[in-house]
Amino acid sequence: MLDRLSLNQITTERLSLPEAVEACRRHGIGRIGVWRHKLTAAGAREDGRMIRDAGLRVSSLCRGGMFPAATAEERRARIDDNRRAIEEAESLGTDTLVLVCGPAPDRDIAAARTMVADGIAAIVDDARAAGVRLGIEPLHPMFAAERSVITTLGEANDLGARFDPNVVGVVIDTFHVWWDPGLYKEIARASGRILGFHISDWLVPLPDVLLGRGMMGDGVIEIRRIREAVDAAGYSGSVEVEIFNRAIWDGEAEAVLPLLRARYQDCCA
């Protein structure tokens, strides 16, 4: 299982991409999930080469999406940005672009959901041509007003079903979906469309909405049970550890990565 472990680099938020790659290499983590704002001045192609030269592979690029906007002009600008994200994913050498779909520009969440569908439709051909798949990541409903109007795996499955499963799928993150009474049914339904699996834990009490995710084992999520369901649905790809947590961000990678590896074994593998 350890070969499936990937460091989503937001977990080591203070590190540059080369530093995160070097930390992974040192701690025997063979995959990395890259964020666009962490790409270096050398560009995605050089960064991809640097990662491969270190013996790592890129599990995904975060993130495209953010489709809803108040004006048609702004929506076009967002679509253009998604096209750049697809190019960067291709250049970097990963076949998966994670989509965080975006909040509504006003109170009309139904209209925003339509804008998300329209936005994905606008970039599907670009993604196919680039050999990049688009992974719709449903975010926890507490982010509905600020980050994503796509809030459940059921909704992501419904949205994905409108498109070619070779191009559009879903990304499942334990933190976002663990509470859902329909979770296991929807994981099974996502079979053939699961493009990524992210793990972190839900702390009690929740320390912070954005920066309160926990290290696996420190919270209440049945991470292994969810991983087993995802695997049973046919997924055998990377397991990215993606933790937005102030204390972990402030910690030293030399301490965080060994802990992350151990907890992955204890709680997920």
Place this chain on the structure above:
Amino acid sequence: MLDRLSLNQITTERLSLPEAVEACRRHGIGRIGVWRHKLTAAGAREDGRMIRDAGLRVSSLCRGGMFPAATAEERRARIDDNRRAIEEAESLGTDTLVLVCGPAPDRDIAAARTMVADGIAAIVDDARAAGVRLGIEPLHPMFAAERSVITTLGEANDLGARFDPNVVGVVIDTFHVWWDPGLYKEIARASGRILGFHISDWLVPLPDVLLGRGMMGDGVIEIRRIREAVDAAGYSGSVEVEIFNRAIWDGEAEAVLPLLRARYQDCCA
């Protein structure tokens, strides 16, 4: 519409029950939602008389629930406490007890959901005998680990459907359900079972998980649209304003209640 307006007394958290009743009377609010921990030493029957003497009626009593627990003994104690809550609702003179169902005592959220169903089953006959209906209130999924494993209106509907609709129904709170892609379908499905409707708004950014709810109009929820759907499903009961917000709690009732009345007219009625 103004006759349906009810002050859920948590909105004026610093006031005693007599003070909240007097504030409602002064500001032409004819209904109040009462919390158990605010009942006076005189007891629920006297409190009910005091409320009626002031010309108000009780829209509901908050709250029963909290069924899941680690041991059978503790679960029995919770059920006993729900029986006391039913008695208090009857004494107070309201036919609706709101259920906040409780979190899991461990990581097994599915088992906790079963404990909720078992807990309701254990008190249904008591509720029927007392003429008190049990309103299952789904809470926002961000409360799944700390307050309620019942997280969506769909789940509350499924749970309610196991019981006599004359005794068990649902309570719909805009803050908890607004994000749900299945919301309007589930509101329609709740027809005949809607025992309460609570309103507040979702602020952006969210100031706090527990104490960050907003005054109607200050956030992104389509409150009137949801109210119209609830009414279209056959509900014509109270509309309780229930706001957990530190700034509103610290404000003066003389300022908060007129604002609340005006915003109710602007955003909901």
